[in-house]
Amino acid sequence: MSKGQFSLSVIASAVLFVCHSSSFAASSVTASLDESNNTVVLDQPQTAPFHYRSSTIPLALSGMTIMPAAMGQTTDISHRGAVNGIAISQDRVSFSPSPYSAPHLVLQPNLALQTQVTTASMTGVTKGGKGAFGSVDYTTAQISPTKLDAQANIEINDNGGGRVGAIASGLNKEYGMLFAVDYQNTAEETGFVTNLDSDHSQTDIMFKINADSLAGARNPQTTEFMYQYTNSENDHSNIGLTSQDWQAKPGRAYSATENDNREGQRHKYQVSHIVNLSDGSVVMSDFYYQSYDEQISQLNSLSGVFIGTTELSAISAFDKAPTTGGLALGSMLEDNQYSGYGLQTEGVSQYGAHQVTYGALFHSDKAKMRFGQQDWTWSQDRSLASTNIDNALLAYIDDVNVLITSADAKLNYGALSINLGLSFESVSTTREIDVEAYGIEAADFSDDGWIPAIEIAYTTGAWKAAVSAKQAWTAASAGNALQQAQESLQYQLALGYSNDALNIGLNAYVQDFDNQHVTCMWSMACDYSQRYVQDNFNDTSVNGIDLSVDYTVGFDSFSIPLSAQYQYSQAEFGDSGFNDLIGLYVKGEQLPWVPEQQLALNAGLIMGQFSVIAQALYQSEMGYATAINGGEQIDTQWKLDLAANYHISNVHEVYLRIENLLDEDLVSQQSNLGITSQGEMLSYLGYQARF
Numbered sequence: 001m002s003k004g005q006f007s008l009s010v011i012a013s014a015v016l017f018v019c020h021s022s023s024f025a026a027s028s029v030t031a032s033l034d035e036s037n038n039t040v041v042l043d044q045p046q047t048a049p050f051h052y053r054s055s056t057i058p059l060a061l062s063g064m065t066i067m068p069a070a071m072g073q074t075t076d077i078s079h080r081g082a083v084n085g086i087a088i089s090q091d092r093v094s095f096s097p098s099p100y101s102a103p104h105l106v107l108q109p110n111l112a113l114q115t116q117v118t119t120a121s122m123t124g125v126t127k128g129g130k131g132a133f134g135s136v137d138y139t140t141a142q143i144s145p146t147k148l149d150a151q152a153n154i155e156i157n158d159n160g161g162g163r164v165g166a167i168a169s170g171l172n173k174e175y176g177m178l179f180a181v182d183y184q185n186t187a188e189e190t191g192f193v194t195n196l197d198s199d200h201s202q203t204d205i206m207f208k209i210n211a212d213s214l215a216g217a218r219n220p221q222t223t224e225f226m227y228q229y230t231n232s233e234n235d236h237s238n239i240g241l242t243s244q245d246w247q248a249k250p251g252r253a254y255s256a257t258e259n260d261n262r263e264g265q266r267h268k269y270q271v272s273h274i275v276n277l278s279d280g281s282v283v284m285s286d287f288y289y290q291s292y293d294e295q296i297s298q299l300n301s302l303s304g305v306f307i308g309t310t311e312l313s314a315i316s317a318f319d320k321a322p323t324t325g326g327l328a329l330g331s332m333l334e335d336n337q338y339s340g341y342g343l344q345t346e347g348v349s350q351y352g353a354h355q356v357t358y359g360a361l362f363h364s365d366k367a368k369m370r371f372g373q374q375d376w377t378w379s380q381d382r383s384l385a386s387t388n389i390d391n392a393l394l395a396y397i398d399d400v401n402v403l404i405t406s407a408d409a410k411l412n413y414g415a416l417s418i419n420l421g422l423s424f425e426s427v428s429t430t431r432e433i434d435v436e437a438y439g440i441e442a443a444d445f446s447d448d449g450w451i452p453a454i455e456i457a458y459t460t461g462a463w464k465a466a467v468s469a470k471q472a473w474t475a476a477s478a479g480n481a482l483q484q485a486q487e488s489l490q491y492q493l494a495l496g497y498s499n500d501a502l503n504i505g506l507n508a509y510v511q512d513f514d515n516q517h518v519t520c521m522w523s524m525a526c527d528y529s530q531r532y533v534q535d536n537f538n539d540t541s542v543n544g545i546d547l548s549v550d551y552t553v554g555f556d557s558f559s560i561p562l563s564a565q566y567q568y569s570q571a572e573f574g575d576s577g578f579n580d581l582i583g584l585y586v587k588g589e590q591l592p593w594v595p596e597q598q599l600a601l602n603a604g605l606i607m608g609q610f611s612v613i614a615q616a617l618y619q620s621e622m623g624y625a626t627a628i629n630g631g632e633q634i635d636t637q638w639k640l641d642l643a644a645n646y647h648i649s650n651v652h653e654v655y656l657r658i659e660n661l662l663d664e665d666l667v668s669q670q671s672n673l674g675i676t677s678q679g680e681m682l683s684y685l686g687y688q689a690r691f
Helices: 008-014 029-037 056-061 243-248 309-320
Strands: 039-041 087-090 114-120 135-140 149-157 162-171 175-189 197-211 221-234 261-276 282-302 327-351 354-378 384-413 416-435 443-460 463-474 486-498 502-518 535-538 541-554 559-572 577-579 583-585 597-607 610-619 637-647 652-659 667-671 674-677 682-690
Touching: 029 039, 029 114, 029 416, 029 443, 029 463, 029 486, 029 502, 056 114, 056 559, 056 597, 056 610, 056 637, 243 674, 282 309, 309 327
Parallel strands: 087 135
Antiparallel strands: 039 114, 114 135, 149 162, 149 682, 162 175, 175 197, 197 221, 221 261, 261 282, 282 327, 327 354, 354 384, 384 416, 416 443, 443 463, 463 486, 486 502, 502 535, 502 541, 541 559, 559 597, 577 583, 597 610, 610 637, 637 652, 652 682, 667 674
């Protein structure tokens, strides 16, 4: 598992470098079970035909609970009831630039540039508070050990959109290098009356260069530099359709939302360094900097009133039969900047059969949030004309500094092992107000917490079993009025069986929250006053079972791979009340963002150069409410994708992929703001070459 640790004896010499390999670190049995049962390798025969760009089903196959999302939107996740305190890491480094100052910000990488994704059910203590309630770890494409290795991919869908990407890397005597680029564009016709397109485009670039031991180095070492850039644009609204309009034409939107837009630009720099010491110890260290800027325009008001059921009905009526007087609309504007940098280092020492890992992390991040309002006149010809722009209704800056120290010991006594971990995290938070509005208050506070963990495990032959317990802790954000950390006790029984053909994992867990955080999430159309708050729920309880199965049936001329991830979760409120984000909630009710059941399936047939693979995602009922918009339930949903590919030769491959094969009217959001669609059935024809 990925860990962020450091050797006290060598911090002075290793403090300026990064590493993203965890293969040397002491791994608990729970972590090794997660790695074997909750990993999706993206270039395996049962997954490669999908040529992933989207992470929805792969994340579900790796064990995460998926929040429904519209086309082009980032896949939001929860884990065993928690929505904050889940680390999203790439090559050991946080993928979101501001996991502390902007806990509502969720980013997922383009899977075209990743090799695998792994979910941790109980994060190692070295993740600290940002991953105290689980983690998702991505691994990027690696530099080839050969002189030259390249692949190129191009595909087009039946809507005229397409995707194209390439990765080239090579190694000579002095250094290795990798360059990757990927571009995707997808469009849907969404205007309720007008011929409006909902477009999503994204460009990703990644560059790596590495070198082995420096001249005169006493110990073997590797240094790597990586740069990543992402630019994305999404013309899609969170405002959906009334139920009557949805029945008439599912998946459409209103022409009033034609100026809704989200743009994002991301930069990430990372340096990696690994030192193998002569006594078998390993030192790995990280330095990283990343930034993310986003600009958003989102329809949110009618005649000065935040859109709810009545306003949505008026917009629907006008779209069908415009009147001479027109309507006055308003859009919320956002211009947000996030940035973060950090230094983490890790050392693994061997003492006979035992391993001890020491770690430290310093992280600092900042979120600068600016909100404005743009007024529109919606005319009889359905055209929109801007009448006024206010760029500074609300502005604030959150600044967070974090220090984590940790120690993790794995004591091995034959088949029995004991894992003891302890982490201490100190967090300093400030919020400065540039423009005061909506009762927002400055914040300046510090908090710290201990994260202890214990595991007792037994391994015999193909069987593994582990019992573990952990005190999880995640610091409050600046928008938490009570400045109350998220805390819970986690207990888990993990069982695993593995042989050449079959891999089974079973986790039974109990999670008792003293306090649980919730921020604006999962396509919520939050207003200004909800964008800067973090609310608390007391005494939430989450109990459940996670089951994973990987099985391959091999015959002389073909094979049948099967992977399944099933989650059953009882996640209930511990009391009744009302807050700014959820509205009314009742003791004993299921948390609205947690489906009681989720099932992800991957199954297919591989016959020589030809394969047919199906992937499916099932979720039981979900629903959420907001204090302003109300809320309704999303019914049970199935999503099914199918891919067929044929290897013409070792170099050339062609494939056909169909997304949402059942052509269901899948729902990503259902509230008084209307019903929003996840997208129509799309067919892709693609070609891939490897050189």
